[in-house]
Amino acid sequence: MDKSYTSVESAIEDIQDGAVIAFGSFFTAGKPTALTQALAKKGVKNLTVVVQQVGTGNEEMLELVTNGQIKKAICNYPFPRSASKGAQHHFEQEVRKGKIKLEIYPIGTFVEKLRCAGAGIPAFYTPVGAGTVVAEGKEVRVFNGVENLMELALPVDYAFVHAWKGDREGNLIYRYTSQNYNNAMAMAGKVTIAEVEILVEVGELDPNCVHTPGIFVKRVVQTGRPEFYQVSV
Amino acid sequence: MSKMSKVVVPEMPPLEREMIALRIANMLEDGSYVNLGIGIPTLVSNWIEGRDVIIQSEIGILKCGPLAEEGEQDQDRINASCQFIHELPGSSYFNVETSFAMIRGGRMDVAVLGALQVSAKGDLAGWNNPARGLGKTGNIGGSMDLAVGAVKLIVAMEHFTPAGEFKILDECAYPLTAKGCVDVIVTNYAMIEVTPKGLLLKEAIPGVTPEDVQKMTAARLVVADDFHEMEL
Numbered sequence: 001m002d003k004s005y006t007s008v009e010s011a012i013e014d015i016q017d018g019a020v021i022a023f024g025s026f027f028t029a030g031k032p033t034a035l036t037q038a039l040a041k042k043g044v045k046n047l048t049v050v051v052q053q054v055g056t057g058n059e060e061m062l063e064l065v066t067n068g069q070i071k072k073a074i075c076n077y078p079f080p081r082s083a084s085k086g087a088q089h090h091f092e093q094e095v096r097k098g099k100i101k102l103e104i105y106p107i108g109t110f111v112e113k114l115r116c117a118g119a120g121i122p123a124f125y126t127p128v129g130a131g132t133v134v135a136e137g138k139e140v141r142v143f144n145g146v147e148n149l150m151e152l153a154l155p156v157d158y159a160f161v162h163a164w165k166g167d168r169e170g171n172l173i174y175r176y177t178s179q180n181y182n183n184a185m186a187m188a189g190k191v192t193i194a195e196v197e198i199l200v201e202v203g204e205l206d207p208n209c210v211h212t213p214g215i216f217v218k219r220v221v222q223t224g225r226p227e228f229y230q231v232s233v
Numbered sequence: 234m235s236k237m238s239k240v241v242v243p244e245m246p247p248l249e250r251e252m253i254a255l256r257i258a259n260m261l262e263d264g265s266y267v268n269l270g271i272g273i274p275t276l277v278s279n280w281i282e283g284r285d286v287i288i289q290s291e292i293g294i295l296k297c298g299p300l301a302e303e304g305e306q307d308q309d310r311i312n313a314s315c316q317f318i319h320e321l322p323g324s325s326y327f328n329v330e331t332s333f334a335m336i337r338g339g340r341m342d343v344a345v346l347g348a349l350q351v352s353a354k355g356d357l358a359g360w361n362n363p364a365r366g367l368g369k370t371g372n373i374g375g376s377m378d379l380a381v382g383a384v385k386l387i388v389a390m391e392h393f394t395p396a397g398e399f400k401i402l403d404e405c406a407y408p409l410t411a412k413g414c415v416d417v418i419v420t421n422y423a424m425i426e427v428t429p430k431g432l433l434l435k436e437a438i439p440g441v442t443p444e445d446v447q448k449m450t451a452a453r454l455v456v457a458d459d460f461h462e463m464e465l
Contacts (some may be wrong), residue, residue, distance in 0.1 A: 078372065
């Protein structure tokens with residue numbers, strides 16, 4: 001089985017307007033830079049993006065905002081930390097103007113929604129968010145005397161993930177803290193597209209070290225090591 | 234007492250942020266797993282070198298080491314505040330679903346978080362300052378998970394706002410992070426425990442009396458039988 005593509009453009013060719021796309025990355029670590037840039041160039045619109053934050057540490061996402069490609073964002077830490085930076089931030093401005101719809105979740109709920117989508121679990125209960133604005137409009141159920149919220153799984157049409165090494169069958173290995181959301185998103189994606197720094201032949205990865213088994217990955221494309229850069233969030 | 238009421242500030246200068254962090258570091262037991270939030274909580278890590286305290290960063294590392302200087306930085310090795318870090322002997326890396334299983338599953342012995350407001354019942358408001366005008370959205374991040382999941386929650390904060398408004402109130406006015414989650418509040422003037430009987434004033438910094446602390450606190454304080462001067 002060979003899932004490798006020769007370019008990011010060909011790997012995302014079938015993405016249509018209105019797609020729901022998840023993007024790995026916890027700030028700067030493990031972000032699918034090349035795929036995101038290719039998506040901006042492709043210009044598809046009315047996208048729903050599922051990502052920790054938009055444009056803070058993953059500046060490539062801002063191009064999607066500037067191009068007017070995003071209809072809705074599902075995040076857990078959407079904005080710059082400081083209010084003054086936020087006021088200057090294009091994504092925050094678009095949300096304030098109502099041009100982009102924003103849905104927020106606590107991180108644990110956000111990632112569990114993705115994991116459940118990948119594991120065939122339609123919904124789950126958690127006490128996190130009970131008694132807060134996160135609870136609004138959600139079913140509340142008491143277990144062991146504690147209020148819990150029902151949260152729905154979050155399947156996505158496409159997941160863009162970034163891995164250190166991958167083989168042609170889609171087995172992936174991440175480096176250090178760049179694992180973050182990439183595995184859960186790979187599981188949640190109907191079509192998961194992995195950009196890898198190093199693409200190897202089948203048999204060259206140590207099977208003991210594979211983080212995301214290839215069954216969750218439909219396409220893999222070598223994009224090299226992203227340029228080093230530093231941001232303050 | 235209205236929300237706009239201002240605190241009466243004692244003459245004694247308050248603790249520096251680093252000293253609030255030191256008081257909290259001294260509370261941590263050896264052998265504990267600890268998650269530190271952004272702001273004053275992060276400074277706690279400066280006081281635990283050589284201690285048997287394991288720091289988790291929710292991005293996905295246990296035994297998170299000190300910040301990495303230029304030349305030793307790797308963009309794939311950062312903490313949850315996007316700072317470059319070192320690993321330590323025995324560090325481990327994992328994904329976010331595993332990281333939050335640790336937090337939600339009751340494995341985190343202590344979380345230290347900042348706060349905008351804390352109520353007498355231990356409600357915490359820390360993720361959304363209405364002054365920013367973002368309504369019901371904002372940066373929740375891992376704060377709600379940590380507030381609900383950590384076995385013990387310590388709040389590290391200044392006792393009142395820069396504008397002189399109360400932060401320790403009967404009820405939080407700002408959007409909540411979680412209800413009834415705070416166990417201990419350490420401020421630049423005092424250490425207060427949240428108990429079923431209300432807020433128990435355990436310590437105040439030298440030169441500050443329980444009456445002084447009460448004048449900076451909108452909620453009523455009960456002075457502990459063993460109330461004493463804060464030692465650092």
